[in-house]
Amino acid sequence: DIQMTQSPSSLSASVGDRVTITCRASQDIRNNLGWYQQKPGKAPKRLISAAFSLASGVPSRFSGSGSGTQFTLTISSLQPEDFATYYCLHHNSYPLTFGGGTKVEIK
């Protein structure tokens, strides 16, 4: 099974900060990776598919990069509505696995 190691598990940042979250896969998953945002009590929301394709309606301050085993989600200028938990998901093969999550909190 492919393991997804996400870091950091939490971070504190201010509005306007640039934030970077990383996911590392235990083996090559090409670009078969998505990023999701989840707010408390809500279902996750897709942000990025195929490692770097922005989902419809997602602000351009979100971007994804990487391929193979190393992937990054970047928020170029953190906004108040971005405080949430973020997850990566690999879909290269079954079982699909999520990273452990990164909670982005207000500094």
Add this chain to the structure above:
Amino acid sequence: EVQVVESGGDLVQPGGSLRLSCATSGFTFSNYWIYWVRQAPGEGLQWVATIKEDGSETYYVDSVRGRFAISRDDAQNSVHLQMNSLTAEDTAVYYCTTRRALSTSYFDYWGQGTLVTVSS
């Protein structure tokens, strides 16, 4: 408007069974793979089960294989998750989510989730 609505969550005793349902509308159901993803209280997300758009393939995480069964009813645009031999480790909010066939965009539509609590 796309709608994905889960139902069937409840409090059940260990060893018991439960059947979750996922009702959908607003998209061409027969073109979509359907997934169940769960989230234990205070924990992260875990993929549970998948059914292909034509029902010909199903996949399960190891911890539920042999106990859970996913099925679809194209006439009702719905998916079901039959859960048997439930344990406390199955306690979670269960989400239904989708992927259009042949797309690399996973989990585009989500329901609001249904809570399953396994406890005596």
